[in-house]
Amino acid sequence: MTATTALQPPNTAPATAWRLTNATEQKVSALRATALTYLRTALAAQGRAHDPDALFGPELVLAELVTNAMRHGDAGQIDILMAVEVPHIWIAVSDTNGAAKPEINPAAPGTLPRGQGMRLVDALTCAWDTIPLGDGKLVTAVCPVPDLDRSRPEPAIAHQRPAPSLTPSHDGMAWLTRACPVDARASLAARWNRGENSPLPIGALFDAVAMNAKHAVAALDHLSTHGLTPGPVLAHYPPTGPETAYFLIPPGSRWPDIEGTHIVAEGRTLLCPRPGSTSNERKWLVPPDGSGHLTDPAHLADALTTAIAPANPAVLPAPAAGRRP
Incomplete structure (x- = not known):
């Protein structure tokens, strides 16, 4: 994963971008960790307290867009850009497959609907869109900057077990959602x-x-x-x-x-x-x-x-x- 200055969005704060070459699941996971570090730093620089728990929405949107590009686009080269301009987080992912556009499709009778990942993106963003780029495409999404100022004190816990040193688990969230229709x-x-x-x-x-x-x-x-x-x-x-x-x-x-x-x-x-x-x-x-x-x-x-x-x-x-x- 190397830095690139591609995909600079207009009328936004200076952005940070990366390029994934020969993308794999491991590289996507590394990108998510790097992107979260960037988001925390950028939010702090704009006077917003940072809380990793509150950033799972943008993290999930980024992971879904990059995974879509890897599975349905050209995994040989994927460009990613992120920018923070309170009260929004701007995410853009481009690949070289313009034919495979992310969609939310209704299900045929007796089948599950396709595009479930994009349903989550739709729920977690203010807006998202697909922009043609020659032979490729650029998928953009705008996430709301969450309210990170938690003035309400933590509940008094008399018998709390020491918390494990784990990062928030997207896999755990995905597993829990299977309990629901x-x-x-x-x-x-x-x-x-x-x-x-x-x-x-x-x-x-x-x-x-x-x-x-x-x-x-x-x-x-x-x-x-x-x-x-x-x-x-x-x-x-x-x-x-x-x-x-x-x-x-x-x-x-x-x-x-x-x-x-x-x-x-x-x-x-x-x-x-x-x-x-x-x-x-x-x-x-x-x-x-x-x-x-x-x-x-x-x-x-x-x-x-x-x-x-x-x-x-x-x-x-x-x-x-x-x-x-």
Whole structure:
């Protein structure tokens, strides 16, 4: 990846541009990291506090446009330009295949619609367009600069587990969106882009076991001590009321009758922030990584009864495993 001065947009602040040659998935990932560094620096220079969690929208738009150019254009040379002019972020991606234009196409009966990536782009941008360039094309998109001034204090978390040193996971976000119907995914991404929680249906991609957050942290420590990797765990720390955590487990799993825990009923929804962020007192203790790995309910039940029962004899499993209600 080498710098280039191509694709300077008119009437904008000075831009930064890159050229990908022989583009690969690894090079696209490296570009995303470089672009985020540029965006944080440019926003800070224009007097805006910078927060990596709030930049996932522009990051996703950039990744989608570059991936489209790589898959449907000429991966031999892709030019990328980004500029920041508050309150907007300008992204442009060009390739040498003018015939393959990004589109959002309706689905034929009984099929999934094509152009799902561009539906996300459409939801996360103020506007986007395709401009012919001789034998190639230039795809431009304008993203709103998010409100990065978070004056609201973080919720007081009494039993917070140390946060893992992970960058926000686009793969985890993509995996979570699979819980929703196809026609609801763009709306889900838009809610995340606004810093809101999105309701994800229970029972299709995962089930959820609810419990006291303090017990969840103890169970996580037990699993870690025994070399067992948990799946995603979501915590809710309201200003008043009980602090609750949700372990995501495989759909249709059996769960023993452990006092203080319950399976969230199928058909209900779980309000989730974007992976790597906190929204309305909800945050991921273990964020989804995109692999689809979920906590083994047998391991979780053992961790709870082993780690919690000595301190709280009331937390014991019933003799027989119960079915999900």
